[in-house]
Amino acid sequence: MSDILQISTEKFDARFPNVNQTKRCWQNYFDYTKCVAAKGEDYAPCKQFLKAYTTLCPNEWIERWDAQKDDGTLPIDTSS
Structure with a gap:
């Protein structure tokens, strides 16, 4: 039972005040993929982006x- 995922709302980010959160969503996805490519999935700070x-x-x-990342068609470079 220790593997229970605790879900909570993401905290305020001053870079995205009172705006549509689409950019924030994308930026965190991108930051996570770059972090994992550079440090690996077990690197704790990457988990914040996740x-x-x-x-x-x-x-x-x-x-x-x-799927796009796996196919190589994601429009960003996710390698470190």
Whole structure:
């Protein structure tokens, strides 16, 4: 039972005040992929980006971006 995921809303980010959160969603997804590429999935600070984008982004977007990343068609360079 220690593997229970605690879900909470992402905290305020001063870079995105009172605006549509789409950019914040994308930025956290991008930051997570770059962090994992550079440091690996077990690097604790990467988990903050993971939590942020899984909270902010619709699941359909994440699935599409993951598929594009696997296919090499994601419009960003995710290598470190």
